[in-house]
Amino acid sequence: MNPVISGEQLKLFNPHLLKSFCQNRFTFIDLFAGIGGFRIALEKLGGKCLGYSEIDRDAREVYQKNFINYVNSDEIDLGDVKQIHHLPWRIDLIVGGVPCQPWSIAGKSGGFDDPRGRLWFDVIRIVELNQPQGFIFENVKGLTDPRHQKSFSYILESLTNSGYQVQWKVLNSYDFGLPQDRQRVFIVGNKTLDNDRIFFDFPQPLKQKPKLYNAINHISCQEVIKTKFPPEILYGGKNKIPPARGRFQKIDELNDFFIFADIRGGHTTIHSWDLIRTSEREKYICEVLRKNRRSKKYGNKDGNPLSFADLLTLIPDLKLRELEKLVKKNIIHYKERGYEFVNSKISSGINGISKIFMPYADAISTLTATGTKVFVSKIAIPCQTPDEYKRLFIKEVYRKRRFKSLTVKDYAQLQGFPDYFIPHPEERTAKKQFGNAVSVPVVFHLTQSLLLVILQNETNQSRDISSN
Structure with a gap:
C-alpha cells in the first residue's frame, strides 16, 4: 500500500509557488517548537530558521536530531520563551504552538490562572519587541469558547495594538488532506502598513477526500x-x-465507527451486555x-445510581437476584445509594476500547497527547441494516480481534509528517509528541497564504519608497 501522505516531504503542494518562495527566502523563529511541525512546513516553503525555543527535554x-546540524548550523537555541527579549536579526515570521492545556477541558481550562496560559504574555511581548513581518500561532479550539472570551479578546487586541492586522480561524486538518478530525484555532498577523496593502485571507479547504486507509497501513x-x-x-x-x-456522521447513514459505552445509545454503540452472554431479560x-440514569428525578448528576426501589417503579416484576446476576457478570455494581454501570465513563470505553473506526472512514478522532483508546478495523463491514451491521462487527471484527491500535508511524502519517522524520524511540513519548504537534499540511497552506501577502506588501512598500 502506498499512502497518499507519504514519500517526499509534502508532495501535494504547488511546485511553482515553492520555487517562487525559495527565491525569496524568508526567516523565522520557532517558539514552543515541540518536535518541529511548523518547521517542516516553513522549510519546505524556503524558510530559514534563525532560532528555536523548546524547554521539554524529550521534544528538544x-x-x-531532525533539524540541527551542529557543524554548520548558525541558529540559536533560544531556551525558555520567558527569557527571550530583543533578537539580533530581521525576522520575517514568528510561529509557534502556544501550550494549549490551559484552554482545554482536559487541561481543566485554567486560562490565565494557569502559568502555561500566561505564556501568551511572553508571546505578545516578543512580537512587540521584535516586530516580525508576520506571525502564526496555534492553539486548541477551546481558546475561542465563550468561557474564555475575555482572555481571547485580550490576546487579539494586544497583538493588534503591536502593529498588526490580526485574524483568526478554526481550521480542520481533514480539510488539508489528512483523515483526522482535528480542529485548531490559528491566529495570524501581518504588519499594518500606511500604504495600500493586500489583506490576508485564510486558505480554502483542498478538494481532496482522504480516507483512513490513505494514512494507515495494514488495513483494508x-x-x-x-x-x-x-x-x-x-x-x-x-x-x-x-x-x-x-461533521462526519450523516443523519441518513450508518456511522463509520463503533463506540464502546454502556451509558450511551445509538445504532453503532456497543454495550457490555452485547459482548457478555446475557438473556433478553437482562438486556432489557x-x-x-x-x-x-440521567433523569433529574434520581439526582442532579449527569448519571445517577438507581436504587432497587427506583428500578421497581420502572420494572414492577424485577427481582433482586436479577440485579445480583448482572453484578456477578461485572456489568453493574452497587454505588452510593443504588446501581450503576461498571463502565460508566465514555473515555474509558469497555475492555480498554473506546472506539473502533472502519478503514473507509473519512477521519479518525483527534489525536491527543494523553493517548487514545481508539482502534481501526482491519476489514470493511458492509453497511446493511443497523442490526446486521452491529452483529457482523462483533462477530467478524471484535471477536476475531481484526482491529489494530495506532502505531507511531500511523500518528506521524495522520499529522502529515514526512517518512524521513525520526521520532522519539520510546513509543508512548513519540505518540504524545505527535499528539501535541501541529498538522504539517495545515501550517504549509496557511503560511503559503501569509507569505503571499507579506511578499506583495513588501514589494508595494519598496515601490512607494522609490517613487518618493
Whole structure:
C-alpha cells in the first residue's frame, strides 16, 4: 500500500509557488517548537530558521536530531520563551504552538490562572519587541469558547495594538488532506502598513477526500456503498435524531465507527451486555437503567445510581437476584445509594476500547497527547441494516480481534509528517509528541497564504519608497 501522505516531504503542494518562495527566502523563529511541525512546513516553503525555543527535554532532543546540524548550523537555541527579549536579526515570521492545556477541558481550562496560559504574555511581548513581518500561532479550539472570551479578546487586541492586522480561524486538518478530525484555532498577523496593502485571507479547504486507509497501513482499502436509511430506522423517529452528531456522521447513514459505552445509545454503540452472554431479560434491565440514569428525578448528576426501589417503579416484576446476576457478570455494581454501570465513563470505553473506526472512514478522532483508546478495523463491514451491521462487527471484527491500535508511524502519517522524520524511540513519548504537534499540511497552506501577502506588501512598500 502506498499512502497518499507519504514519500517526499509534502508532495501535494504547488511546485511553482515553492520555487517562487525559495527565491525569496524568508526567516523565522520557532517558539514552543515541540518536535518541529511548523518547521517542516516553513522549510519546505524556503524558510530559514534563525532560532528555536523548546524547554521539554524529550521534544528538544527529537527536534535537534531532525533539524540541527551542529557543524554548520548558525541558529540559536533560544531556551525558555520567558527569557527571550530583543533578537539580533530581521525576522520575517514568528510561529509557534502556544501550550494549549490551559484552554482545554482536559487541561481543566485554567486560562490565565494557569502559568502555561500566561505564556501568551511572553508571546505578545516578543512580537512587540521584535516586530516580525508576520506571525502564526496555534492553539486548541477551546481558546475561542465563550468561557474564555475575555482572555481571547485580550490576546487579539494586544497583538493588534503591536502593529498588526490580526485574524483568526478554526481550521480542520481533514480539510488539508489528512483523515483526522482535528480542529485548531490559528491566529495570524501581518504588519499594518500606511500604504495600500493586500489583506490576508485564510486558505480554502483542498478538494481532496482522504480516507483512513490513505494514512494507515495494514488495513483494508475496500470501499463500501452506503445504504440510506430513514430516521425511523436509525433513530426511532424524525424527531429523535441526536442534535450533537459530528461533521462526519450523516443523519441518513450508518456511522463509520463503533463506540464502546454502556451509558450511551445509538445504532453503532456497543454495550457490555452485547459482548457478555446475557438473556433478553437482562438486556432489557440494562437498557432501562441506561435510559433513566440521567433523569433529574434520581439526582442532579449527569448519571445517577438507581436504587432497587427506583428500578421497581420502572420494572414492577424485577427481582433482586436479577440485579445480583448482572453484578456477578461485572456489568453493574452497587454505588452510593443504588446501581450503576461498571463502565460508566465514555473515555474509558469497555475492555480498554473506546472506539473502533472502519478503514473507509473519512477521519479518525483527534489525536491527543494523553493517548487514545481508539482502534481501526482491519476489514470493511458492509453497511446493511443497523442490526446486521452491529452483529457482523462483533462477530467478524471484535471477536476475531481484526482491529489494530495506532502505531507511531500511523500518528506521524495522520499529522502529515514526512517518512524521513525520526521520532522519539520510546513509543508512548513519540505518540504524545505527535499528539501535541501541529498538522504539517495545515501550517504549509496557511503560511503559503501569509507569505503571499507579506511578499506583495513588501514589494508595494519598496515601490512607494522609490517613487518618493
